[in-house]
Amino acid sequence: MGGGIVGCSIAYHLTKLGWRDVALLERKKLTCGTTWHAAGLVGQLRATLNLTKLAVYTTDLYSGLEAETGQATGFKQNGSLGVAASAERFEELKRSASMARMAGLEVQVISPAEARELYPLLNIEDLVGAVFLPNDGQTNPIDTTMALAKGARTGGAKIFEDTKVTAIHTGTGPSGPRVTGVSTDKGDIKADYVVNCAGMWAREVGLLCGVRVPLHACEHYYILTDPMPDVPAKLPVLRDPDGCAYYKEDAGKILLGAFEGNARAWGMDGIPEDFSFDELPGDMDHFMPVLEGAMHRVPALESVGLRKFFCGPESFTPDVRYYLGEAPEVRNFFVAAGFNSIGIQSAGGAGKVISEWIVNGHPPMDVADVDIRRVIPFQNSKRYLQERAPESLGLLYAMHWPYRQAETGRGVRTSPLHERLAAKGACFGEAAGWERANWFAPEGVEPKYQYSYKRQNWFTHAAAEHKAVREAVGLFDMTSFAKFLVEGADAEAVLQRVCANDMAVPPGKVVYTQWLNERGGIEADLTVTRLAEDSYMVVTAGAAAPRDWSWLNRHIPEGASCRVTDITSGLAVLSVMGPNSRDLLSRVSDADLSNEAFPFGTAQEIELGYATLRAVRVTFVGELGWELYVPGEFACHVFDAIMAEGGDFGLKLAGLHVLDSCRIEKAFRHWGHDITDEDTPLEAGLGFAVRLDKNADFIGRDALLRQKEAGKLTKRLVQFALDDPEPLLYHNEPVYRDGEAVGYLTSGNYGHHLGRAIGLGYVNNEEGVTADWVKAGSYEIEVACERFSAQASLRPMYDPKAERVKV
Numbered sequence: 066m067g068g069g070i071v072g073c074s075i076a077y078h079l080t081k082l083g084w085r086d087v088a089l090l091e092r093k094k095l096t097c098g099t100t101w102h103a104a105g106l107v108g109q110l111r112a113t114l115n116l117t118k119l120a121v122y123t124t125d126l127y128s129g130l131e132a133e134t135g136q137a138t139g140f141k142q143n144g145s146l147g148v149a150a151s152a153e154r155f156e157e158l159k160r161s162a163s164m165a166r167m168a169g170l171e172v173q174v175i176s177p178a179e180a181r182e183l184y185p186l187l188n189i190e191d192l193v194g195a196v197f198l199p200n201d202g203q204t205n206p207i208d209t210t211m212a213l214a215k216g217a218r219t220g221g222a223k224i225f226e227d228t229k230v231t232a233i234h235t236g237t238g239p240s241g242p243r244v245t246g247v248s249t250d251k252g253d254i255k256a257d258y259v260v261n262c263a264g265m266w267a268r269e270v271g272l273l274c275g276v277r278v279p280l281h282a283c284e285h286y287y288i289l290t291d292p293m294p295d296v297p298a299k300l301p302v303l304r305d306p307d308g309c310a311y312y313k314e315d316a317g318k319i320l321l322g323a324f325e326g327n328a329r330a331w332g333m334d335g336i337p338e339d340f341s342f343d344e345l346p347g348d349m350d351h352f353m354p355v356l357e358g359a360m361h362r363v364p365a366l367e368s369v370g371l372r373k374f375f376c377g378p379e380s381f382t383p384d385v386r387y388y389l390g391e392a393p394e395v396r397n398f399f400v401a402a403g404f405n406s407i408g409i410q411s412a413g414g415a416g417k418v419i420s421e422w423i424v425n426g427h428p429p430m431d432v433a434d435v436d437i438r439r440v441i442p443f444q445n446s447k448r449y450l451q452e453r454a455p456e457s458l459g460l461l462y463a464m465h466w467p468y469r470q471a472e473t474g475r476g477v478r479t480s481p482l483h484e485r486l487a488a489k490g491a492c493f494g495e496a497a498g499w500e501r502a503n504w505f506a507p508e509g510v511e512p513k514y515q516y517s518y519k520r521q522n523w524f525t526h527a528a529a530e531h532k533a534v535r536e537a538v539g540l541f542d543m544t545s546f547a548k549f550l551v552e553g554a555d556a557e558a559v560l561q562r563v564c565a566n567d568m569a570v571p572p573g574k575v576v577y578t579q580w581l582n583e584r585g586g587i588e589a590d591l592t593v594t595r596l597a598e599d600s601y602m603v604v605t606a607g608a609a610a611p612r613d614w615s616w617l618n619r620h621i622p623e624g625a626s627c628r629v630t631d632i633t634s635g636l637a638v639l640s641v642m643g644p645n646s647r648d649l650l651s652r653v654s655d656a657d658l659s660n661e662a663f664p665f666g667t668a669q670e671i672e673l674g675y676a677t678l679r680a681v682r683v684t685f686v687g688e689l690g691w692e693l694y695v696p697g698e699f700a701c702h703v704f705d706a707i708m709a710e711g712g713d714f715g716l717k718l719a720g721l722h723v724l725d726s727c728r729i730e731k732a733f734r735h736w737g738h739d740i741t742d743e744d745t746p747l748e749a750g751l752g753f754a755v756r757l758d759k760n761a762d763f764i765g766r767d768a769l770l771r772q773k774e775a776g777k778l779t780k781r782l783v784q785f786a787l788d789d790p791e792p793l794l795y796h797n798e799p800v801y802r803d804g805e806a807v808g809y810l811t812s813g814n815y816g817h818h819l820g821r822a823i824g825l826g827y828v829n830n831e832e833g834v835t836a837d838w839v840k841a842g843s844y845e846i847e848v849a850c851e852r853f854s855a856q857a858s859l860r861p862m863y864d865p866k867a868e869r870v871k872v
């Protein structure tokens with residue numbers, strides 16, 4: 066559904082995989098939505114390695130499309146130049162350049178003078194540096210779409226224009242609703258798979274069958290100048306993020322587009338029914354600040370006439386990332402939409418991923434960053450989207466600061482402790498709509514981020530929290546955890562099949578486990594507590610909730626007595642962690658918390674103050690501690706009771722930033738970063754949580770057995786610590802072993818206890834990654850194109866024998 070560049074690319078790719086029975090339905094004419102007016106930039110540098118790889122794929126595809134189909138595309142590889150007007154921006158560009166090289170991209174870090182050689186119209190007086198990607202390019206969006214459509218038709222697909230989808234039909238399958246076809250204004254079509262590529266209409270189209278696709282249109286502006294005599298034909302694309310502007314040479318003219326910080330949502334009451342090749346009226350005053358900045362950056366613009374002032378709509382998503390994949394609500398209903406102004410450069414990769422996903426039953430690579438299963442239901446609310454989408458547009462060229470927090474659509478989901486934490490100086494960040502205390506400002510300090518690539522203003526406050534967790538006791542509010550109750554006579558059997566660890570444990574046992582796919586890749590990483598013979602509680606990260614919920618429910622066999630209930634909203638979670646946690650909790654509870662009575666990996670109902678709650682002895686920071694699952698209405702009481710006694714034990718409130726730095730010190734993996742559906746537990750060093758010999762088969766077991774039999778692992782997750790205590794690691798930094806690139810960091814933070822930046826990342830070696838091989842190498846990590854020596858270890862650098870946990 067949808068004949069823009071994305072729909073045409075998916076049809077093209079499906080036919081390439083040998084599928085002939087493909088119909089593309091377009092309500093008006095091909096490209097009439099957003100595609101026709103795109104500027105046509107085809108950049109390859111994206112925020113993550115896999116998205117960069119997909120953009121590289123798109124470029125390769127477009128470069129050969131004209132020769133393949135005989136349809137001109139206008140694609141040319143004239144390179145792109147990104148300029149930095151501040152040292153921090155230059156650091157951002159250099160960090161991206163380091164990552165891009167890992168994706169095989171050619172990137173040159175150059176001086177302002179070199180930038181001007183490539184772009185003679187450039188004013189470089191205030192520039193600090195630049196990066197040049199010689200293989201980036203630009204294309205004609207309409208012609209490129211037509212080439213994809215032609216390729217699809219040649220492969221057997223049928224394209225129906227002037228055919229609007231008016232309804233989507235579903236039937237009940239073994240694991241919930243399954244798509245069966247669509248109705249159009251010309252008749253009905255039965256279909257085994259349906260893909261929603263309806264661009265800015267995708268939210269409404271999704272709702273035809275109850276699928277949430279949170280996106281909203283915003284105004285996007287560009288101008289086209291009159292012909293300019295001094296414009297060389299092979300001018301690269303220029304991106305000046307500090308000026309919120311991009312520039313494209315267009316037949317002797319310059320097209321100047323904007324991603325301004327004060328963007329505006331459009332289509333508040335929906336998109337007009339007759340919208341087709343339409344423009345929006347736009348507002349020149351709104352565009353003026355960008356134009357003024359552009360005259361500074363490219364002074365030749367001062368004396369040239371404007372041929373066209375353009376404003377067109379494009380859809381934006383709450384996290385500025387597009388949506389790909391099978392919707393959790395309806396089987397075989399796929400989504401490829403919400404392209405945030407990079408739909409042309411993403412369409413090739415999107416076509417590849419969606420078509421392979423449909424044909425093979427799984428995506429060709431980890432695409433968690435853009436997976437539709439990250440959508441939290443509330444995000445589909447119009448009010449939220451109308452507030453957040455304009456911010457997303459501005460973020461395209463804003464500084465991508467580490468830990469940057471959204472400013473709109475905040476305060477959506479709050480823990481019962483929210484006001485108390487705020488009163489104690491919490492600086493909140495957002496995840497899955499939850500407001501979470503990221504760090505605490507001491508008295509007299511404003512709880513507000515001052516962003517930087519260097520140490521940010523909260524660094525020393527986090528260090529104090531970290532010290533309390535390691536040496537005394539810290540209290541984290543982890544209410545944002547998702548909690549599912551799994552109940553029924555077949556609950557054990559279902560979980561045995563889904564979990565790689567053994568679930569046939571006595572009530573009261575807590576099991577850390579992964580959920581694997583058939584390839585042995587990690588779909589989820591969580592804990593399961595057995596509450597009774599026929600009842601378990603699954604606890605996972607808030608952001609992973611929709612995905613894990615869908616995975617579990619889809620693996621309940623038809624007729625099984627097993628029911629899953631989301632009990633997230635009913636339970637607050639207070640996590641009390643640190644060597645003094647037992648003494649502190651013993652002051653406020655009569656429960657016997659001794660190691661003998663309450664060993665690690667178990668759960669018990671205990672009384673604390675007036676409340677009865679479930680205490681679970683686990684840790685994500687590597688210390689003695691308990692997570693307290695408290696009925697929401699008792700949360701404040703329990704919090705107050707603990708805080709009242711905390712002073713005697715060195716208690717400090719601690720935030721999510723410290724949780725992250727503690728867990729990386731202890732080398733605990735985080736799903737979505739260190740472990741994904743591409744990585745197996747053996748590669749991730751999580752073999753201890755897999756029970757190949759348990760009394761039940763589980764998904765992924767055969768793949769792990771094959772990997773074991775192969776006798777070698779070609780990649781393994783390793784922990785790193787920089788020798789120099791100064792540089793900071795975030796993630797995506799390349800790793801070198803004896804001077805050769807062998808991988809990159811999947812997580813990074815500052816280890817306040819170890820006194821240096823630390824990270825986790827896979828190292829690769831076709832001959833096998835053994836402990837000896839890891840030990841024998843000498844390592845460097847590249848930060849913003851500069852290499853720093855590092856120590857590497859397969860065992861956690863902090864408390865390798867877990868002596869602090871099981872005491």
Ligand SMILES: Cc1cc2nc3c(=O)[nH]c(=O)nc-3n(C[C@H](O)[C@H](O)[C@H](O)COP(=O)(O)OP(=O)(O)OC[C@H]3O[C@@H](n4cnc5c(N)ncnc54)[C@H](O)[C@@H]3O)c2cc1C
Nearest residue numbers: 067069071092098099100104105106230264407408409410
């Ligand atoms: C001014 C501007 C400049 C841009 N510049 C660039 C750029 O330089 N590089 C880049 O990569 N991206 C750029 N973009 C973004 C790019 O244009 C979009 O991301 C891309 O075109 C999205 O393609 P699509 O196929 O998802 O959506 P669309 O092209 O909007 O296609 C969706 C189609 O679905 C159809 N449809 C909707 N509802 C139904 C229904 N019920 N039944 C049947 N059909 C339906 C619509 O008619 C429409 O044709 C720009 C966008 C704008 C606004």
